[in-house]
Amino acid sequence: MLNWSKIDTVLLDMDGTLLDLHYDSHFWLNVIPEQHALARGISLDAAKADILKRYQAVSGQIQWYCLDYWEQQLSLPIMELKRESQHLIKMREDVPHFLTELKKAGKELILLTNAHPESVMLKFEHTAIDNYLDGVVSTHEYGVSKEQQSLWHQVQKDLGFNKQRTLFVDDSVPVLNAAREYGIEHLLAVANPDSQQPHNEIADYLSVTDYRKII
Numbered sequence: 001m002l003n004w005s006k007i008d009t010v011l012l013d014m015d016g017t018l019l020d021l022h023y024d025s026h027f028w029l030n031v032i033p034e035q036h037a038l039a040r041g042i043s044l045d046a047a048k049a050d051i052l053k054r055y056q057a058v059s060g061q062i063q064w065y066c067l068d069y070w071e072q073q074l075s076l077p078i079m080e081l082k083r084e085s086q087h088l089i090k091m092r093e094d095v096p097h098f099l100t101e102l103k104k105a106g107k108e109l110i111l112l113t114n115a116h117p118e119s120v121m122l123k124f125e126h127t128a129i130d131n132y133l134d135g136v137v138s139t140h141e142y143g144v145s146k147e148q149q150s151l152w153h154q155v156q157k158d159l160g161f162n163k164q165r166t167l168f169v170d171d172s173v174p175v176l177n178a179a180r181e182y183g184i185e186h187l188l189a190v191a192n193p194d195s196q197q198p199h200n201e202i203a204d205y206l207s208v209t210d211y212r213k214i215i
């Protein structure tokens with residue numbers, strides 16, 4: 001279990017960690033291939049295959065998370081399309097209680113997300129999750145994603161957190177691996193990032209499916 005007395009700062013991922021990943025999964029795996037098929041006049045299967053290849057080419061890199069990059073790659077109005085399914089944006093139901101309790105306990109709460117700033121603003125607009133936070137960092141400010149060690153060095157320098165007394169929460173194992181390599185002492189994986197998908201098996205990290213059980 002987590003030893004909360006040894007934690008001052010909590011770095012929190014956004015999509016899949018504080019918010020239901022279903023919106024993003026639906027957007028990138030359904031909406032984008034459908035729009036790509038329409039725009040190019042190709043079958044949905046061909047569009048899906050092409051999109052998947054493009055995703056894999058930049059997986060884990062800042063481009064993967066960059067709306068401008070996809071707008072250029074695909075010639076699609078990404079933000080406009082994102083707004084069309086914005087009704088799916090929602091906070092995980094265990095999050096308000098979790099963040100309120102952490103706040104009461106005096107923890108510093110920082111959002112550390114690979115999401116593009118425009119996507120972050122859209123999510124805030126629909127969830128007001130920023131009301132719980134002491135700080136917000138989009139890795140686009142640094143031009144590198146959480147998967148890269150250089151991001152961690154730069155963010156630590158700017159925020160000044162003590163990595164021995166910091167908890168990092170994320171739903172991505174490659175991202176957790178990078179945080180561990182950098183030396184973040186306390187790590188927590190989210191095993192159920194998407195409300196519409198089965199839970200993930202997390203072998204290497206302490207994991208959670210309901211934050212209310214760990215506070």
Ligand SMILES: [Mg+2]
Binds near residue numbers: 017
């Ligand atoms: Mg995530």
